[in-house]
Amino acid sequence: MITADRILIVLGAVIIVLMTYPLFGFTGNPEQLIAGDCRIIYGAAGPKAEFQCRELLLQEHGLAAPSW
Incomplete structure (x- = not known):
């Protein structure tokens, strides 16, 4: 039987995945x-x-040389 608790747990997991998944072209x-x-x-x-x-x-992530 589907209860409100299970729905909230699944909804919370989906929200966490969507928030951490990059929006534009993740290639690593x-x-x-x-x-x-x-x-x-x-x-x-x-x-x-x-x-x-x-x-x-x-620059903050050390991926480019400082321009100054």
């Missing part, structure tokens, strides 16, 4: 994940803001 490549995150957050602000976001995150 951290640079692609960063690009997807920046596209979500700064996409409406324009390409310059999106590019700056990518550069900062790549």
Whole structure:
């Protein structure tokens, strides 16, 4: 028998999976994940803001040389 407890447990598990699953093209490549995150957050602000976001995150994760 399906109870409310079981429905809540399954719903919670589905929400956790969906929240941790990357939204844009997961290939195991951290640079692609960063690009997807920046596209979500700064996409409406324009390409310059999106590019700056990518550069900062790549530097923080040690994936790019500092530009200064």
